[in-house]
Amino acid sequence: MSYTNYSRKKNTIALIDCNSFYVSCERLFNPKIINKPVVVLSNNDGCVISRSTEAKQIGIKMGEPYFKVKNLVKKNKVYIFSSNYALYGDISRRVMKILKEFSDKMEVYSIDEAFLSLSFIEDQRLEEYGKEIRERILKWTSIPTSIGIANTKTLSKVANYIAKKNKAGVKVLDNDKDTDEELKKFHISNVWGVGKQLSKLYIKNNVDTAYKLKNISNTWVKKSTNVLGAKTVMELRGISCVNLETLETKRKSCCVSRSFGKKIESLDKLKESITTHCLSAAEKIRGDDQVTKSITVFIRTSPFDRHKEYYSNSKTIDLPIATNNSIELINAATEALKTIYKYGYFYQKSGIILSQLTEAKKEEFNLLAPLLETKSKVLMKAIDQTNIKYGRNSISIAQAGTNNSWKMRREHFSKIDTASFNNLPMLKI
DNA sequence: TCTGGGGTCCTAGGACCC
DNA sequence: TCTGGGGTCCTAGGACCC
Numbered sequence: 001m002s003y004t005n006y007s008r009k010k011n012t013i014a015l016i017d018c019n020s021f022y023v024s025c026e027r028l029f030n031p032k033i034i035n036k037p038v039v040v041l042s043n044n045d046g047c048v049i050s051r052s053t054e055a056k057q058i059g060i061k062m063g064e065p066y067f068k069v070k071n072l073v074k075k076n077k078v079y080i081f082s083s084n085y086a087l088y089g090d091i092s093r094r095v096m097k098i099l100k101e102f103s104d105k106m107e108v109y110s111i112d113e114a115f116l117s118l119s120f121i122e123d124q125r126l127e128e129y130g131k132e133i134r135e136r137i138l139k140w141t142s143i144p145t146s147i148g149i150a151n152t153k154t155l156s157k158v159a160n161y162i163a164k165k166n167k168a169g170v171k172v173l174d175n176d177k178d179t180d181e182e183l184k185k186f187h188i189s190n191v192w193g194v195g196k197q198l199s200k201l202y203i204k205n206n207v208d209t210a211y212k213l214k215n216i217s218n219t220w221v222k223k224s225t226n227v228l229g230a231k232t233v234m235e236l237r238g239i240s241c242v243n244l245e246t247l248e249t250k251r252k253s254c255c256v257s258r259s260f261g262k263k264i265e266s267l268d269k270l271k272e273s274i275t276t277h278c279l280s281a282a283e284k285i286r287g288d289d290q291v292t293k294s295i296t297v298f299i300r301t302s303p304f305d306r307h308k309e310y311y312s313n314s315k316t317i318d319l320p321i322a323t324n325n326s327i328e329l330i331n332a333a334t335e336a337l338k339t340i341y342k343y344g345y346f347y348q349k350s351g352i353i354l355s356q357l358t359e360a361k362k363e364e365f366n367l368l369a370p371l372l373e374t375k376s377k378v379l380m381k382a383i384d385q386t387n388i389k390y391g392r393n394s395i396s397i398a399q400a401g402t403n404n405s406w407k408m409r410r411e412h413f414s415k416i417d418t419a420s421f422n423n424l425p426m427l428k429i
Numbered sequence: 430t431c432t433g434g435g436g437t438c439c440t441a442g443g444a445c446c447c
Numbered sequence: 448t449c450t451g452g453g454g455t456c457c458t459a460g461g462a463c464c465c
Contacts, residue, residue, distance in 0.1 A: 042433035049433070049465095065432040083433085110436095110465045195463050226439060228463080255435055304432055316458095351434090409431090 011240050012118040012149060012174075014130060015156040016099060016137075018092075019144045019164065021112035022050035025091045026081050028142050029416050037078040041066055044259045044408040045082055082410040088112075094141050102133050107245045115153060117244055123174055130170035145169065150179070153242045154235035157192040158182065158210065176238075183211035183236065193232040198225065210236060250288050250357070256281040257351020260406035263302070267341050270299060270350055272401035274333050277352045279400060282326040283384055285357060291322035292354035295329055297336040302348040313340040322358060325376050326383070329354070330399065 018024060022040035027033055037054035041047065048064050058076050060069050066080075073080060092111045100106050105117035121129050130147040137145050148159025150173040162182060163171035173179045189199040191210050201224065207213050214236040221230045231241040256277040264270065274297060285292060298314035315336040323329065333352055 044431090044433070046431080046433050063433090067431040070431090085434095113465075193463070197462060226462095228439075251436075253436075257434065259433070302432085314459095349433095408433095 010119055011151050012121065012123075012126065013151070013153055013156045013240075013244065014103075014116045014118050014133070014147055014149045015109075015153070015160045016114050016116065016133060016145050016147050017160050017164075018095060018112040019146055020050055020052050021092075021143070022081075022083060022088055023052045023055075024143050025088050026084075026414055027052075028091070029414070033079045037076055038081070039069075039073075039078055040081045040083055041412065042083060044261060045411055046259065049083065080412045082413040084414055084416060087414075087416050091141065091143065095137055095143055095145075098137055098140055099133070102129075105244060105246050108248075115156070115244055117246075118149060126172045126174065127170055130172065131168065134169050147171070148173070150174065151238045152235040152240045153244075154192050154232055155179065155238065158186055161186075161190060179238075180211060180214075183214055184209055186210035188213060191232065191236070193228060198229065201225070250290060250359075252357055253353055253355040254281050254285055254292070254357060255351060255353045256284075257298070257349060258408060259349045260347070261409045262406055263346040263348055264406045265344075265346055267338070267343075269401075269406055270337060270341060270347060271334060271399065273350045273406055274337050274352060275330050275397065275399045275401075277350065278329045278333050279326050279396060281352055281354050282324055282329050282380075283387070285354060286324045286380060286384060289360045290357045291324045291360045292319065292329075293322045293356040293358070294318045294354070295332050295336065296353040296355065297333050297340065297350075298353075299337070299340060299347050299350045301345050308346070311342060311345045313342075315340045322356075322360075324360060325380060326397070327376070330397070334399075 020038075023038045026038065026040065035054070036052070037058055037060075038052040039048050039055050039060060040050040042049045045066055047066060048060055048062060048069065051060055051062065055078055058072060058078065060072060060078070072078070088111060095112075096106075096108055096114060099114050099116060103116040103118060103120075107115040109115055116133075118126060118129065126149050130149055134145050134147055137143055146160055146163040147170045148156045148161065148163050149171070150156040150159045155173055159171040159173045162173075163169055173182060186209055188194055188202050188208050188210060189196075191213065194202065194213075202208070202213065205224075207216060213233060216233060218230070218233070221233050234241045258273065258277070260273070264273075278295075294316055296314055296316040298312070300312035301308065301310055303310055303312075317332045317336050319328070319332060329352075
């Protein structure tokens with residue numbers, strides 16, 4: 001049975017993906033690393049999270065711990081950068097703003113990816129339109145992109161993957177025969193929505209290409225996986241099941257966590273880190289006018305250390321009244337921390353999660369403590385504004401500590417000041 | 430010595446109820 | 448010898464994404 005002959009409303013989706021995004025951002029301000037192997041490291045200089053083409057060719061893998069590739073780095077004179085998310089965020093906003101000009105239906109999918117609806121473009125113009133998008137992004141921001149265009153999000157992901165390998169940087173999958181040819185060459189593990197576990201299951205059942213997945217029986221997928229698995233199969237058949245989310249939605253939870261630059265043992269130091277996490281999480285949700293109803297604190301030792309016993313625990317506290325007040329969150333988090341802290345372990349990471357986020361009602365009257373409520377709101381606002389004006393952590397609270405020996409490593413930071421971003425020579429005129 | 434961080438969605442299973 | 452059954456709601460943990 002063929003699944004490709006359904007008559008359906010035309011639905012065209014482009015996926016625009018910035019190539020080696022973090023590396024490309026660093027290159028904007030550092031022309032000497034163009035055409036050189038470059039990698040960007042995760043927080044704490046832990047893992048490789050972005051690689052230039054040259055770095056990929058050397059054999060540096062995505063997600064690999066930095067210490068494991070140090071030799072390769074040295075031998076090949078690879079340029080190393082600690083991540084600079086403020087910078088990447090700024091560049092991302094610029095790219096998205098330009099993309100928006102090409103379609104009024106856009107979904108910003110991640111810091112370096114967006115889906116655009118191109119249903120209003122005739123099929124024969126799609127490739128040309130894709131090239132226009134690509135050229136304008138390149139010209140106005142110097143960021144190279146790859147563009148995949150197809151009838152569903154999953155197929156546009158496939159097209160994008162192919163576009164990355166071809167020189168034009170644009171791939172349109174709009175006819176069934178070509179699409180099938182490409183799907184036959186497409187390994188199952190590269191399909192969007194098929195991770196490690198599903199790959200294993202599919203391969204065990206002799207489904208090792210996207211084409212085989214597309215032609216699998218509906219009953220089998222539903223029985224063996226879940227609704228997401230079934231959706232992926234439909235999408236490969238060109239039947240759209242994953243909608244374009246054009247409305248910006250607010251987050252439903254907010255997590256702040258960090259590994260420590262140096263392992264820590266004491267409750268006091270953990271308290272400092274948790275306090276710092278609460279301050280930034282509270283600031284984030286206040287920025288979105290949200291409040292939280294529950295806070296989770298978690299701590300753990302290193303899962304990689306085979307010589308020491310692993311300890312990991314978390315505690316969730318439900319708050320009596322939804323809040324975004326830093327002090328209240330810190331108090332709750334501190335209580336939670338005390339219940340899970342165990343002496344004698346060397347902790348590697350701590351974090352907090354604010355969940356059940358909802359819209360803060362602007363004029364909510366708390367009859368029990370109206371005055372207190374207002375005062376603390378004013379205080380939080382003052383803190384946020386000062387920190388925006390004078391830089392992060394201009395105002396903090398004492399419990400966050402000032403001499404944080406546990407702070408993360410950032411030995412290869414490019415120190416590009418995004419505050420003076422507009423002065424930097426990024427526009428090529 | 431050194432292994433990221435921040436999200437979403439789904440499901441199994443427990444708690445609870447009648 | 449021998450546990451009711453069926454429904455809802457909630458949560459922890461898993462899988463996936465970038």
